[in-house]
Amino acid sequence: MENILWPHIQRLKTSVPLIHNITNYVVMNNTANALLAAGASPIMAHAQSEIEDMVNICQALVVNIGTLDEYWSTSMINAAKKANELSKPWVLDPVGAGATSYRNEIIAKLLELKPTIIRANASEIMALAKATNIATKGVDSTAESDEAIEAATSLQKEFGAVICISGETDIIIGKDQKLSLKNGNALMAKVTGMGCSASALTAAFAAILENKFEATVAAMALIGVCGEIAAKSSSGPGSLQLTLLDKLYNITEEEFRSHLKIGE
Amino acid sequence: MENILWPHIQRLKTSVPLIHNITNYVVMNNTANALLAAGASPIMAHAQSEIEDMVNICQALVVNIGTLDEYWSTSMINAAKKANELSKPWVLDPVGAGATSYRNEIIAKLLELKPTIIRANASEIMALAKATNIATKGVDSTAESDEAIEAATSLQKEFGAVICISGETDIIIGKDQKLSLKNGNALMAKVTGMGCSASALTAAFAAILENKFEATVAAMALIGVCGEIAAKSSSGPGSLQLTLLDKLYNITEEEFRSHLKIGE
Amino acid sequence: MENILWPHIQRLKTSVPLIHNITNYVVMNNTANALLAAGASPIMAHAQSEIEDMVNICQALVVNIGTLDEYWSTSMINAAKKANELSKPWVLDPVGAGATSYRNEIIAKLLELKPTIIRANASEIMALAKATNIATKGVDSTAESDEAIEAATSLQKEFGAVICISGETDIIIGKDQKLSLKNGNALMAKVTGMGCSASALTAAFAAILENKFEATVAAMALIGVCGEIAAKSSSGPGSLQLTLLDKLYNITEEEFRSHLKIGE
Numbered sequence: 001m002e003n004i005l006w007p008h009i010q011r012l013k014t015s016v017p018l019i020h021n022i023t024n025y026v027v028m029n030n031t032a033n034a035l036l037a038a039g040a041s042p043i044m045a046h047a048q049s050e051i052e053d054m055v056n057i058c059q060a061l062v063v064n065i066g067t068l069d070e071y072w073s074t075s076m077i078n079a080a081k082k083a084n085e086l087s088k089p090w091v092l093d094p095v096g097a098g099a100t101s102y103r104n105e106i107i108a109k110l111l112e113l114k115p116t117i118i119r120a121n122a123s124e125i126m127a128l129a130k131a132t133n134i135a136t137k138g139v140d141s142t143a144e145s146d147e148a149i150e151a152a153t154s155l156q157k158e159f160g161a162v163i164c165i166s167g168e169t170d171i172i173i174g175k176d177q178k179l180s181l182k183n184g185n186a187l188m189a190k191v192t193g194m195g196c197s198a199s200a201l202t203a204a205f206a207a208i209l210e211n212k213f214e215a216t217v218a219a220m221a222l223i224g225v226c227g228e229i230a231a232k233s234s235s236g237p238g239s240l241q242l243t244l245l246d247k248l249y250n251i252t253e254e255e256f257r258s259h260l261k262i263g264e
Numbered sequence: 265m266e267n268i269l270w271p272h273i274q275r276l277k278t279s280v281p282l283i284h285n286i287t288n289y290v291v292m293n294n295t296a297n298a299l300l301a302a303g304a305s306p307i308m309a310h311a312q313s314e315i316e317d318m319v320n321i322c323q324a325l326v327v328n329i330g331t332l333d334e335y336w337s338t339s340m341i342n343a344a345k346k347a348n349e350l351s352k353p354w355v356l357d358p359v360g361a362g363a364t365s366y367r368n369e370i371i372a373k374l375l376e377l378k379p380t381i382i383r384a385n386a387s388e389i390m391a392l393a394k395a396t397n398i399a400t401k402g403v404d405s406t407a408e409s410d411e412a413i414e415a416a417t418s419l420q421k422e423f424g425a426v427i428c429i430s431g432e433t434d435i436i437i438g439k440d441q442k443l444s445l446k447n448g449n450a451l452m453a454k455v456t457g458m459g460c461s462a463s464a465l466t467a468a469f470a471a472i473l474e475n476k477f478e479a480t481v482a483a484m485a486l487i488g489v490c491g492e493i494a495a496k497s498s499s500g501p502g503s504l505q506l507t508l509l510d511k512l513y514n515i516t517e518e519e520f521r522s523h524l525k526i527g528e
Numbered sequence: 529m530e531n532i533l534w535p536h537i538q539r540l541k542t543s544v545p546l547i548h549n550i551t552n553y554v555v556m557n558n559t560a561n562a563l564l565a566a567g568a569s570p571i572m573a574h575a576q577s578e579i580e581d582m583v584n585i586c587q588a589l590v591v592n593i594g595t596l597d598e599y600w601s602t603s604m605i606n607a608a609k610k611a612n613e614l615s616k617p618w619v620l621d622p623v624g625a626g627a628t629s630y631r632n633e634i635i636a637k638l639l640e641l642k643p644t645i646i647r648a649n650a651s652e653i654m655a656l657a658k659a660t661n662i663a664t665k666g667v668d669s670t671a672e673s674d675e676a677i678e679a680a681t682s683l684q685k686e687f688g689a690v691i692c693i694s695g696e697t698d699i700i701i702g703k704d705q706k707l708s709l710k711n712g713n714a715l716m717a718k719v720t721g722m723g724c725s726a727s728a729l730t731a732a733f734a735a736i737l738e739n740k741f742e743a744t745v746a747a748m749a750l751i752g753v754c755g756e757i758a759a760k761s762s763s764g765p766g767s768l769q770l771t772l773l774d775k776l777y778n779i780t781e782e783e784f785r786s787h788l789k790i791g792e
Contacts, residue, residue, distance in 0.1 A: 026292040026308050028554040032720035037765050042720065044554050045624070047597035053628035069311035069335075071597075096309070100317035190513060192296035192306065236510025237301050246764025249718060290556045290572050333575035333599075360571070364581035454777060456560035456570065500774025501565050 001179065001217060001262060006253050008209060008218040013039030017207035020058035021200060022046050022076050024066025024095060027193030030241065031062075034197035037248035038222065040204035046075045055082040059207035062200050063115070065106060066095035073106045080113040089116040089206035089215075092161075093199035098127025107131050111159055116206060117216050118155065119164040119199045122148035125155070134158055149173070162212045164202070166195055169263070170220045174213035181217070182261040183224030185231035191241050198223045225259045226251055265443065265481060265526060270517050272473060272482040277303030281471035284322035285464060286310050286340050288330025288359060291457030294505065295326075298461035301512035302486065304468035310339045319346040324471035326464050327379070329370060330359035337370045344377040353380040353470040353479075356425075357463035362391025371395050375423055381470060381480050382419065383428040383463045386412035389419070398422055413437070426476045428466065430459055433527070434484045438477035445481070446525040447488030449495035455505050462487045489523045490515055529707065529745060529790060534781050536737060536746040541567030545735035548586035549728060550574050550604050552594025552623060555721030558769065559590075562725035565776035566750065568732035574603045583610040588735035590728050591643070593634060594623035601634045608641040617644040617734035617743075620689075621727035626655025635659050639687055644734060645744050646683065647692040647727045650676035653683070662686055677701070690740045692730065694723055697791070698748045702741035709745070710789040711752030713759035719769050726751045753787045754779055 019035055020043045021028070032042040045054045048071070055061055061083045063076045083090040092115035094107050108131050120128065122145060129151035145167075152163040152173045165171045170181040188194045201223055205215035223244075229251070230243035284307045287295055296306040309318045312335070319325055325347045327340045347354040356379035358371050372395050384392065386409060393415035409431075416427040416437045429435045434445040452458045465487055469479035487508075493515070494507035547563055548571045549556070560570040573582045576599070583589055589611045591604045611618040620643035622635050636659050648656065650673060657679035673695075680691040680701045693699045698709040716722045729751055733743035751772075757779070758771035 024308070025289050025553050026296050029293060029557060029720060032554050033765060033769070036718045036720060043624070043627075044552070044595055045628075046595065047630060049598060050628035050630035053630065057627060067308055067310065070313060096307070099307075099321060100314035102311060102314035102317065190300045192293060192300060234510075236513040237297060238506030238509025238513075241297070241509075242506060242766030242770060245766025245769075246762075249764040249766075288572070289553050290560050293557060331572055331574065334577060360573070363571075363585060364573075364578035366575060366578035366581065454564045456557060456564060498774075500777040501561060502770030502773025502777075505561070505773075506770060 002260060004214065005218050005221050005260070006256055008205060008214065009222055009256065011208055012204055015208045016041050017059040017204055018043060018057060019060050019062065019200060019203050019207060020045065020054050021062045021064070022072065022079055023062060023064035023196060026066060027196040030193045031196055031200045033245050034248060035200050035204055037245045038201055038204060046072055048075050048078065051075045051079045052082045055079050055086065055088065058088070060088060060203040061090035062093065062203045063090060063110060064093040064095060064196055064199060065103065066196065068103070068106060077109055077113065080110060084113060089203065089212060091115060091117045091119060091199050091203040091206065093196060094118065094120050094124050094128055097124040097131065104131035114159050115161050116212055117162045117164065117202055119166060119195065119202055121195065122165050122167055125163065125165050126151045129154055132158070162216050164216050164220060166198060166220065170224060172213065172216050172220065177213050178264065179217055180263040181220050181224050182263055183221065183228045183259060185228050187231045187234065187237060187240050188227045190237040194227065221260055222248070225256055228259055229255060266524060268478065269482050269485050269524070270520055272469060272478065273486055273520065275472055276468055279472045280305050281323040281468055282307060282321060283324050283326065283464060283467050283471060284309065284318050285326045285328070286336065286343055287326060287328035287460060290330060291460040294457045295460055295464045297509050298512060299464050299468060301509045302465055302468060310336055312339050312342065315339045315343045316346045319343050319350065319352065322352070324352060324467040325354035326357065326467045327354060327374060328357040328359055328460055328463060329367065330460065332367070332370060341373055341377065344374060344379070348377060353467065353476060355379060355381045355383060355463050355467040355470065357460060358382065358384050358388050358392055361388040361395065368395035378423050379425050380476055381426045381428065381466055383430060383459070383466055385459065386429050386431055389427065389429050390415045393418055396422070426480050428480050428484060430462060430484065434488060436477065436480050436484065441477050442528065443481055444527040445484050445488050446527055447485065447492045447523060449492050451495045451498065451501060451504050452491045454501035458491065485524055486512070489520055492523055493519060530788060532742065533746050533749050533788070534784055536733060536742065537750055537784065539736055540732055543736045544569050545587040545732055546571060546585060547588050547590065547728060547731050547735060548573065548582050549590045549592070550600065550607055551590060551592035551724060554594060555724040558721045559725055559728045561773050562776060563728050563732060565773045566729055566732060574600055576603050576606065579603045579607045580610040583607050583614065583616065586616065588616060588731040589618035590621065590731045591618060591638060592621040592623060592724055592727060593631065594724065596631070596634060605637055605641065608638060608643070612641060617731065617740060619643060619645045619647060619727050619731040619734065621724060622646065622648050622652050622656055625652040625659065632659035642687050643689050644740055645690045645692065645730055647694060647723065647730055649723065650693050650695055653691065653693050654679045657682055660686070690744050692744050692748060694726060694748065698752060700741065700744050700748060705741050706792065707745055708791040709748050709752050710791055711749065711756045711787060713756050715759045715762065715765060715768050716755045718765035722755065749788055750776070753784055756787055757783060
């Protein structure tokens, strides 16, 4: 896996896939900039009058429910349906899963539409499993990360999606595949929208790679390595936000390979 | 007062209160980042289908009307009602008060719901007093700042809220209490959303402190001192935006105490 | 033309015109900051209940359709009508023109309201001409830039607006007038919303200058020169975003004059 990731990252810059984002207000600017810096081309649009047309011209779709409401939820569902109809990959970022019953209800509808990839943190992944009544063993003595992995594995089997649990260690789970990435830096948790950028990058790689497990690994490896390098030259979360964009734009093969930490 | 502020700032980082923001599109990213940098945890959500549930899980609420519309106004009002029902503090930031009659109408409805704290600039505070027909003496020879203080004092009495008039000097008015802060830098006025970040930080301190006057002073002192220090190392408003976030994250007790300028 | 631009730039800082922006979610923060840095004062508002009142208090209006929907489109149309009624200049930024039939339909309605200035990239300008069935010669051997200039010239004649085609070279077309600007840097294309900031600055200059051709040139020259200087001290698109704001704020006459590249 180590050897194929850098070529994928290079290919993103030459392919310039068009990525349609239905995402939250808080992170739209950063997400668009992260996609541009890494080589993709962002669209941000949500109008019900054009949502299918936008999916029609993009190469991949991101549905991020961070600031959802009744209108946007309909757009999200219609966009996901259209992506399926056109066999285009789409990534679900279930921000705040479990926080409210409304959020869980919309998530359940989106899961029924079988996202290609789901990226979320551990607590959101566990909330997804609960929201869809997927049976988990209910082992009471395991650590939270074990419970999240169990939930992710169940979600993978039920919906067929590649699942990424992001956190200090990112865990990517595909059909009979599992891999972990130990890049990143704790300062990244102090900048809003890092996960949202990761989801958008995942869609960008999914747009250019047949293998969606590899696409997810490439995206998470890229943002993890870039964030780790950027954090070292940042004096706080404000500067990290921009040094990360700079690094997504100018990372070299040497930097990427020397920092990458893949585990099982 | 000088001696209790730093412990409050420290406590914010260890308490990590969850702050629910119904705020304007322009500043959502900065506001979330300011909360994170100072130690709080932001939620941004506005859907009528979940607004009460979000208030239910937060420790304090911010209602910022900057980019209000008919849908969002209803969410704001419902959220404020729920916050009152649950006795949770909520901060009103009446952006653009006085600019349009629609804005004044919504503000009047929000004031009836008795915000815990109101933070605004002098002209907004004066517009609030007019929008609610609070009698002001109409002294015609006083400076604008005197008129704003008079308006703020009337608002404090009428609605029971702590009032903060922010500007070159920040003036905080509570029941039989008044204090001024002379920190900050003129460059801060060239960055959008500084006041909005101040309101969000006020909510964060209100979430962890019983004394809402102290909470308001702590928030305004923190952002004022951090902005002042950050401005010195900024070459313009672009860099100030990020150096402020860095400083909110890494300010030391020595820096805070040596810069703080409290007046009567 | 060279000699009148700097005085215009200076005048913006002393006039502080109020610019009303109905713009897209992605760029609201940057746009507000670009206006502030250059000396203008931004309003961002979209509620149908106050849109005419906001136009009433501003000196110029920007309509940017980037993240339009059915509600916002109505606000845009109502705002443009009100601007016309009050003889206030308004700038149309037709983001994504040609991408969907819905977008084209709204653009056609906005063009009927005769924007004072239209700023867009070459492909959007060509889409505008198509959306409004303006006959173009359909010369099949010309370069894309020639086709865009032809479309812009037709749009200028049909609707009377000053047209700016922005790109590596910015081309500004007025009634019997044409001028090009060769400032800028390729890195600017890697930051979202540069064009949107340019449109907002165009409105700012249109607010203070009777001659709307000059206003458009002043805005494009300012952002082009600032972007060019800022890119030299940026290590990527993240830092460019903030160094551009710094430079809009602190550019000197010497810097501006020595970098400005005007062509025919």
